[in-house]
Amino acid sequence: xxxxxxxxxxxxxxxxxxxxxxxxxxxxxxxxxxxxxxxxxxxxxxxxxxxxxxxxxxxxxxxxxxxxxxxxxxxxxxxxxxxxxxxxxxxxxxxxxxxxxxxxxxxxxxxxxxxxxxxxxxxxxxxxxxxxxxxxxxxxxxxxxxxxxxxxxxxxxxxxxxxxxxxxxxxxxxxxxxxxxxxxxxxxxxxxxxxxx
Amino acid sequence: xxxxxxxxxxxxxxxxxxxxxxxxxxxxxxxxxxxxxxxxxxxxxxxxxxxxxxxxxxxxxxxxxxxxxxxxxxxxxxxxxxxxxxxxxxxxxxxxxxxxxxxxxxxxxxxxxxxxxxxxxxxxxxxxxxxxxxxxxxxxxxxxxxxxxxxxxxxxxxxxxxxxxxxxxxxxxxxxxxxxxxxxxxxxxxxxxxxxxxxxxxxxxxx
Numbered sequence: 596x597x598x599x600x601x602x603x604x605x606x607x608x609x610x611x612x613x614x615x616x617x618x619x620x621x622x623x624x625x626x627x628x629x630x631x632x633x634x635x636x637x638x639x640x641x642x643x644x645x646x647x648x649x650x651x652x653x654x655x656x657x658x659x660x661x662x663x664x665x666x667x668x669x670x671x672x673x674x675x676x677x678x679x680x681x682x683x684x685x686x687x688x689x690x691x692x693x694x695x696x697x698x699x700x701x702x703x704x705x706x707x708x709x710x711x712x713x714x715x716x717x718x719x720x721x722x723x724x725x726x727x728x729x730x731x732x733x734x735x736x737x738x739x740x741x742x743x744x745x746x747x748x749x750x751x752x753x754x755x756x757x758x759x760x761x762x763x764x765x766x767x768x769x770x771x772x773x774x775x776x777x778x779x780x781x782x783x784x785x786x787x788x789x790x791x792x
Numbered sequence: 793x794x795x796x797x798x799x800x801x802x803x804x805x806x807x808x809x810x811x812x813x814x815x816x817x818x819x820x821x822x823x824x825x826x827x828x829x830x831x832x833x834x835x836x837x838x839x840x841x842x843x844x845x846x847x848x849x850x851x852x853x854x855x856x857x858x859x860x861x862x863x864x865x866x867x868x869x870x871x872x873x874x875x876x877x878x879x880x881x882x883x884x885x886x887x888x889x890x891x892x893x894x895x896x897x898x899x900x901x902x903x904x905x906x907x908x909x910x911x912x913x914x915x916x917x918x919x920x921x922x923x924x925x926x927x928x929x930x931x932x933x934x935x936x937x938x939x940x941x942x943x944x945x946x947x948x949x950x951x952x953x954x955x956x957x958x959x960x961x962x963x964x965x966x967x968x969x970x971x972x973x974x975x976x977x978x979x980x981x982x983x984x985x986x987x988x989x990x991x992x993x994x995x996x997x998x999x
Contacts, residue, residue, distance in 0.1 A: 600926050600940055603918040605847055605986045610919070613816040618841065618916065619834035620820060622883065627828050632959075636906055650907065650922045652812070659819060672826045681832040685840055689882035691912075694959035722957045724904050726931060738887065738960055758958055774933040778951040783958035 614651040621654050626687055628676035630661045633748035637720035638664075694741040696755035702786075704759060708734045709792035712761070712784065720748035723788045727780075730767050731792045735781055736760035743785055757786040846915035849880045850963060851984035853913060854995075857890075858968040859977045868892060871963065875913060885912025885961055891954060892965040893991075898949050899964045900938070900991030902930035903956040910961035914989060921990065931955060941992045964991040972998045 609615050621635070630638070638657035639645065645653060662668050679687055704710060714729030722744045738758040746754040762781040765773040809817070823829040853875055857864040866874040871888035875881065888910060891899040903909065907922035920926050929937050934951045938944070945951070954962045966988040972980060975998060987993025 598925050600920045600923065600929070600937065602941070603920055605918075607918070608842060608916045611810075611812065613810075613813045615838040615842065616816050616820060616834060619837040620816075620823065620829060622837050623829050623833055624823070625883075629828065639906070646924070650919065655812070655816060655819070659815070662819070662823065667826055667828060668822055672828070675828050678828065678830060679833040679837075680830045681836045684833040684836045688837070688840070691882040691884075691886040693886045695887070722905060724955065724957060726904070727955075736889070738958075741887075741959055744958075758960070760954075760960070769932055775935045775951055778934055778953060780931050780953045780955065782955045783960050785958070 609651075610649075611651075617651045617655045617658070621658055622688065623679045623684070624658065625692065626675075626677040626679055629665050629667055629673075631742075631747055632692070633720065633742070633744040634661065634750070636744070637748040640720070696740050696742060696753060698740045698757070699755070702737055702757045704734045704737070704757075704786070704789065704791075706734050706737060710734060710759075710761060710789040711792040713788050713790075717745065719745065721745050721788075723784060724782060726768055727761075727763065727782050727784075730763055732761040732763040732767065732781075734759050735762040738783065741785070743787070745785070745787070759784055759786070759789070761789065841911075841916055845880075845911065847913075847984075847986035847989065848981070849878075849915070850910070850913035850986075850989045851981040852878055853880070853890075853963065854965055854984045854989065855977045855981035857965055858972075858980055864892075864965075867965065875963075880912045882912050884908070885910050887960045888913070888963060889954075889960055890963045890965050891952070893967045895967070896948075896950060897952050898938075898945055898991065899952045899954065899962075900930060900934055901954045901956065901962045901964060902927060904928070904931055905955075905957055908956040908959075908961065910963055912961075913963055914986060918986070938992065941987060943992070943994055964989050966995050969995050969997050 635657060638661050639653045642656050666672060711731050712723060712727055740755045741758040742753040743756045746752055760781050761784045762779050765775055765778040768780055824831055857867050867890045871890040875888055893899055904927045907917055909917035931953055934953055956962060969983060983996045985993050988995045
């Protein structure tokens, strides 16, 4: 079991003078199209020393890695889609970057359906956590169709999929000795992660 | 070295930049030179996330829901639209869901895979939310985590943990503290803590 949780007062966002710069660079690089949010997460999670780095060290190392991979630092960088300037930066982030996409097929599951999650982890980026693999749960919410991280992270396209909240009983995930036996844990799972139970 | 000596030093010699600072400066200079980044935009973003976008946004949402039943219904039905009506929208708040605490159910939010957090209403996440201990323990031992935050719930309370594994972001709507009937919406917002909207805390009680 990992260690204690160190609490922090509200409004204490940064712990070194370079951290806000890294946060802002990562936010500003979004609209340039260099990489998408799933590529960013995959780049962070595959850093060899991920567990030894602080949060913003991870962001920095992943940004360096992607900038090199995508040729942004080379002699002929691909032109950015959109560059944030002082006048446009806030309006752009307030508009946000929706992950919703139009549906091309009806949803396979409805609220209340019993499902079982995929057991075997794939050999690429995915968003089904290990603790919720091969487990039975119930569809609790249907969120519409969203960009599929498993393909988007690998530059294989958005391949949008239905997204569901799937709720699990604590005992299903942690066994009869679950520390909080009456609790319910949910994940947000894409349709390809699920089969009817 | 005593603290006194340390302070005496500072006006004379600027602290040497750390290796990390040098890396960050080098990357910013390169991305600027290649035409990807405008440093003036970074200044604006930093100011926005340090002084404007933070948990006081979420506190306004919660206080409004406590005071206006219509708004509460809207928030629970379509949180993204209800929250946007107060001017809070955008990055990492595009797909909002509000989950309501009741005497029977206590909600708690985590991102076990990384550190997904509702930036538009809570701002940048605290370090503990991004840390391995919270991410691992929240889903397995929520009562132990809550105890560390000083929250003790009756055994009969069901704990409902929301792991933000996709682009949906969760805001906990805490229970309105007792004895607050006389407070204004603005005064109520002052009772709403960041942790109460993550579900690791409860609102402050009325003074």
